Structures are given as C-alpha cells and as structure tokens.
Amino acid sequence: MNIAVIGAGYVGMTTSVAFAAYGHHVVVVEHNEEKVKLLSQGYLPFYEAGMEDMMKQQLKLGQLSFTTSIRKSLKQAEYVFITVGTPSLPSGEADLSFVEQVAQSIGTFIDDYKIIIMKSTVPVGTGKKVQEIIFSQLQKRNVDIPFDLVSNPEFLREGRALKDALQPDRIILGCENDRAKMKMNSLYNDFQSKILFTALNDAEMIKYASNTFLATKISFVNELARLCENLNVDITNVAKGMGLDKRIGPDFLQAGIGFGGSCFPKDIKALLAFSAANHVPFQILQAVQSVNDSQVEWFMTNVANTLGDLTNKHIAILGLTFKPETDDIREASSLRVIEYLIQNHAIVSAYDPKGIDQIKRIFPMINYAQTPIGAIEGADAIILVTEWKELIHLDWEAIKLKVNKPVIFDGRNALDRNRLVDLGYTYIGVGVKGNI
Ligand SMILES: NC(=O)c1ccc[n+]([C@@H]2O[C@H](COP(=O)([O-])OP(=O)(O)OC[C@H]3O[C@@H](n4cnc5c(N)ncnc54)[C@H](O)[C@@H]3O)[C@@H](O)[C@H]2O)c1
Ligand SMILES: O=c1ccn([C@@H]2O[C@H](COP(=O)(O)OP(=O)(O)O[C@H]3O[C@H](CO)[C@@H](O)[C@H](O)[C@H]3O)[C@@H](O)[C@H]2O)c(=O)[nH]1
Numbered sequence: 001m002n003i004a005v006i007g008a009g010y011v012g013m014t015t016s017v018a019f020a021a022y023g024h025h026v027v028v029v030e031h032n033e034e035k036v037k038l039l040s041q042g043y044l045p046f047y048e049a050g051m052e053d054m055m056k057q058q059l060k061l062g063q064l065s066f067t068t069s070i071r072k073s074l075k076q077a078e079y080v081f082i083t084v085g086t087p088s089l090p091s092g093e094a095d096l097s098f099v100e101q102v103a104q105s106i107g108t109f110i111d112d113y114k115i116i117i118m119k120s121t122v123p124v125g126t127g128k129k130v131q132e133i134i135f136s137q138l139q140k141r142n143v144d145i146p147f148d149l150v151s152n153p154e155f156l157r158e159g160r161a162l163k164d165a166l167q168p169d170r171i172i173l174g175c176e177n178d179r180a181k182m183k184m185n186s187l188y189n190d191f192q193s194k195i196l197f198t199a200l201n202d203a204e205m206i207k208y209a210s211n212t213f214l215a216t217k218i219s220f221v222n223e224l225a226r227l228c229e230n231l232n233v234d235i236t237n238v239a240k241g242m243g244l245d246k247r248i249g250p251d252f253l254q255a256g257i258g259f260g261g262s263c264f265p266k267d268i269k270a271l272l273a274f275s276a277a278n279h280v281p282f283q284i285l286q287a288v289q290s291v292n293d294s295q296v297e298w299f300m301t302n303v304a305n306t307l308g309d310l311t312n313k314h315i316a317i318l319g320l321t322f323k324p325e326t327d328d329i330r331e332a333s334s335l336r337v338i339e340y341l342i343q344n345h346a347i348v349s350a351y352d353p354k355g356i357d358q359i360k361r362i363f364p365m366i367n368y369a370q371t372p373i374g375a376i377e378g379a380d381a382i383i384l385v386t387e388w389k390e391l392i393h394l395d396w397e398a399i400k401l402k403v404n405k406p407v408i409f410d411g412r413n414a415l416d417r418n419r420l421v422d423l424g425y426t427y428i429g430v431g432v433k434g435n436i
Contacts, residue, residue, distance in 0.1 A: 001025070001187060004077035006070060006102050008035055010046065010161060010262075010328075011119055011154050012083035017055050018165035020063035022190050027073045028066045039066045047327040047354050048161050070102070071109040079187060080106065082130075083119045083154075092269035094123055103130040107137020110145055115183050117150045121207050121267060123274045127151050127174065127200040148180035151200050153207035158261065159325030171195045174203025211267040212285055217252040218259050219291040225255035225431025226298060235431030236413050255430045257385060257411035258295035260322035260331035265292070296336040302428060303409050307381055310344040314404065316379035317341075318372060319386025319412075320352035320359045327354035333411065334385045338363050351375035353388055373402060381407040387414035397423055 001024045005016045008030035016026045030036050038045055042059055044052040058064040067073055074080065084098035099120055106116060116134070118127055131149045138145055151174030156164035171193050175181045181197055188195060198206070225235040235255045243250030259265070268289050275282040307313055322332035329335070332355070341348045348366040350359065356368050369375035372394055376382055382403070384391060392414050400406050400423055408420060410429040417427045 002076045003079045004073040005081040007084035014161040014165045020058035029073045070105045092273040094270040103133040107134040114147045119154045124204045151203035174200040208271045215264045219288040228431040257333045262330040265331045300340045310346040313380040314347045316375045316382045317350040320355035324388040329358045349375040383409045387412040
C-alpha cells in the first residue's frame with residue numbers, strides 16, 4: 001500500500017517505520033525542513049531504542065522517504081495518517097490548530113479517493129470536524145472527491161514504541177462505513193493484534209479513557225503510598241498483593257514520584273476540559289490530577305524533613321527523563337525536583353543517560369555530570385528520579401565511599417532497599433519509609 005504520514009514526531013516516525021517494516025511504501029511529511037534534512041540522511045531527532053537502525057534500513061530499501069510537501073505526498077498515497085501534535089492550550093483544551101491545518105491542506109490538494117486516518121489524540125467530535133473542514137475545502141474547489149475518515153488512536157509507550165507499534169495489544173478503528181472498514185482491514189492484514197471496530201466518537205473516547213484510567217491507577221497507588229507511610233505499611237507489598245487479583249492486574253501500580261510525559265498530564269487536562277464543557281464534572285479525574293500535581297512536593301517534603309535545612313547541601317539527582325529508555329523530558333518529575341532544590345538553596349548535581357542536554361536548556365545553573373559517579377561524588381543525599389537500569393545496577397558499595405553521607409531517596413521504589421540498608425545507607429522510598 002502507499003501511505004502518507006503527516007508529522008514526523010514520536011508517533012509519526014514510529015507509525016512510518018512500522019508500516020515500512022510490514023512492506024508498505026511510506027512517505028513522511030514534516031513541515032520542519034531541518035528535521036526532514038536530518039531524517040533523509042538517516043538521523044532520528046530523538047532517542048527511541050532500535051528506531052534509528054530500523055529507519056536507516058527502510059530508507060535503504062526505498063520503503064521510506066521524507067518530504068516537506070503534503071501536496072506531493074498525496075499524489076501517490078491512498079492511506080493518509082495524521083500524526084501531528086495536540087498540545088494543551090492554557091485552558092487545558094487540546095490545541096487542534098495543527099490538525100485543522102492538515103485537514104485544510106488535505107481538502108486543498110487531494111484529487112482522488114483517500115482514507116484519512118487520525119492517529120493524533122483528539123477530543124470526541126474532532127473526526128467529524130475534520131470531515132467538515134475537508135468537505136468545505138472540496139466545495140470551495142467545486143470538486144466531488146470521495147474520502148473516508150477513520151479514528152485509529154495510538155497506544156505506543158515511549159521507550160518501547162517500535163514493539164508497541166509492530167505488535168499492538170489492540171487496534172481500535174472508528175469507522176463510519178463498510179468501505180473504510182474493508183480498507184482498514186487490509187491495511188492491518190499482517191498484524192496479529194485484536195481489532196475492534198467502533199463508531200468514530202467511540203474510538204476517540206477510548207484513547208482518553210485508556211490514558212486517564214492508567215493515570216488513575218498511578219494516582220490511586222501514590223495516594224495510598226502516603227497513607228501506608230504513616231501506618232508503617234509497605235506499599236510495594238500492597239501493590240503486589242492487589243496485582244495478583246486478575247481483575248486488578250499488576251501493571252501501573254508502581255508508586256513513585258508522579259507520572260509525567262507528553263501524554264498523561266495533557267490528556268487529563270483535555271478530558272477535564274471537554275467533560276466540563278459538556279456539564280459533566282469529572283470528579284475522579286480532578287483528584288487524579290491534583291494527587292499527581294502534589295506528589296513531587298509531598299516527596300520533597302520527606303527529603304527536607306529527613307535532611308533539615310537544604311541550604312548548601314549537595315543533592316545528587318539520578319535520572320532526568322520522564323521515564324527510562326527515552327530522551328523525553330516533557331512534564332518529567334525531575335523538573336519539579338530541581339525547582340524545589342533551587343528554591344531551597346541546595347547545591348544540585350545531576351546525571352541522566354539521555355536527558356541532560358534538554359534539561360540543561362531549562363536549568364543551566366545546576367551541575368551536570370557525564371557519569372553517575374561524577375554527580376554523586378561528595379553528595380549529602382542522592383535522589384533517584386528515573387529508574388534507568390544502569391542507575392539501579394550501580395556499584396552501591398563503592399559509591400558509599402564516594403558520598404559525603406549515604407542517604408538515598410528512591411523516587412521509584414526501584415532500588416534493592418534491603419541491600420542498601422545492609423550496606424549502611426539511610427533508604428527512603430515512596431510509601432516504604434517505615435520498613436527500614
Ligand atoms: N508521544 C507519544 O508517546 C504518543 C503516543 C500516543 C499518542 N500520541 C499523540 O500523538 C500525537 C503526536 O504526538 P507526538 O509525540 O508524535 O508529537 P510531536 O510533537 O513529537 O510530533 C509532531 C510533529 O508534527 C509536525 N507537524 C505539525 N504540524 C505539521 C504540518 N502541518 N505538516 C507537517 N508536519 C507537521 C511537527 O513539526 C512535529 O515534528 C499527539 O496527539 C499525541 O497526544 C503521542
Ligand atoms: O506504575 C507506574 C507506571 C508508570 N508511571 C509513570 O507514568 C508515566 C507514563 O508512563 P508510560 O505510560 O509508561 O509512558 P508513556 O510513553 O507516556 O505512555 C502513555 O501515554 C502514551 C501517549 O498517549 C500512550 O500511548 C501509552 O499507551 C501510555 O502508556 C511515567 O512518568 C512513568 O514513570 C508510574 O509512576 N507508575
């Protein structure tokens with residue numbers, strides 16, 4: 001099949017590489033010329049495990065190409081994916097201006113049947129809006145060109161994007177007619193995943209419902225962790241016990257320093273905004289948001305209560321990205337941790353395998369190290385913010401000789417606390433403090 005993918009971000013690139021790997025011809029449209037230049041030379045402008053190699057391979061095979069011209073891409077392609085960003089407006093609503101701009105261009109340039117597939121996360125009703133924009137452009141041109149619009153939300157997780165795209169748990173397809181269903185069935189023919197056909201609006205809601213439900217699990221367990229800490233109960237055992245119930249499941253019950261990333265916080269805001277606009281105040285979701293908004297502060301209050309006045313204390317931060325295996329720092333908890341430490345006049349040093357350059361642009365005033373040891377040397381305390389494997393498996397025995405004081409705050413409950421305690425560290429996790 002001939003496919004056009006509009007927007008070469010995380011989702012656009014993952015979608016493109018995955019479909020190319022399944023043997024389709026994919027042209028990626030990106031309006032940022034610099035990005036197109038880089039991509040055409042085989043360089044991915046962000047880090048995602050395995051993606052750059054696979055992209056290079058598909059470029060070489062001629063399955064993948066890049067352009068800045070939507071018009072050109074629409075000449076060949078029958079399937080057109082929209083994967084542009086939908087960031088938050090100050091009101092919390094999703095900013096649909098990129099999506100609307102793309103819809104305008106599609107209506108302006110198509111000259112034969114297209115199936116337009118919305119992969120960006122968009123509020124309920126956006127698919128219909130996009131249809132109207134395309135119709136009105138076609139009317140202006142005085143042409144009658146058939147097209148179908150499908151909602152096909154993306155569920156990939158950064159850090160394992162390729163695997164999620166090549167073998168998704170499920171493929172949701174919001175289709176309005178049998179022609180679209182048939183076309184989408186043949187596009188996904190080689191995928192081994194469960195396909196669910198729904199109405200357009202249903203598919204759009206499934207995306208928000210899924211993300212906000214996962215975020216709800218996290219905020220639930222994080223608030224429970226606060227209570228566990230007061231009662232001398234270990235949240236990690238509680239989560240393990242809960243997760244053994246198949247109806248609950250073990251995933252997304254990892255208590256920590258809060259969720260971040262480009263999706264959960266933004267999608268919560270958007271769902272809150274469109275539920276309020278529909279006069280259905282989404283009370284649970286408001287609580288999910290407010291627990292997460294206060295999680296770093298709650299954690300840092302523990303740090304301050306343990307260490308006392310932070311002025312001139314040397315605090316080493318390990319991990320800056322919003323999760324491991326990505327260089328993405330959007331809404332990362334590290335941002336708030338650094339802010340808190342700066343406000344409290346601590347001396348901050350930080351290390352991350354992939355996120356330093358991005359954080360440095362926001363906080364040029366703290367110290368960055370090229371190695372974990374470089375950040376830790378002489379520290380009065382260490383805070384683990386992101387559970388990169390290389391950080392979990394550091395030689396903690398050797399590190400103890402390098403720090404000023406062996407104190408660890410484990411923001412992800414990821415370290416081997418029994419061993420750290422045996423080594424003589426003061427260990428404070430999230431909802432596990434009472435156990436040491
Ligand atoms: N990042 C994720 O893990 C993820 C996962 C699932 C869904 N989503 C959703 O997918 C959408 C895209 O997310 P992302 O993280 O890939 O965004 P992104 O910001 O990384 O990428 C969007 C790209 O689109 C380009 N673009 C914008 N307007 C354009 C236009 N008119 N023509 C050509 N290119 C244009 C931008 O320059 C940018 O490169 C969002 O709605 C997001 O919520 C993201
Ligand atoms: O038990 C958990 C699980 C995750 N997190 C945090 O939650 C955030 C999000 O993690 P994750 O969901 O793994 O990463 P994303 O790449 O943001 O993926 C989410 O957002 C994407 C964008 O919409 C969706 O496609 C994915 O299905 C959805 O999992 C990160 O800060 C994690 O540290 C926790 O604190 N505890």
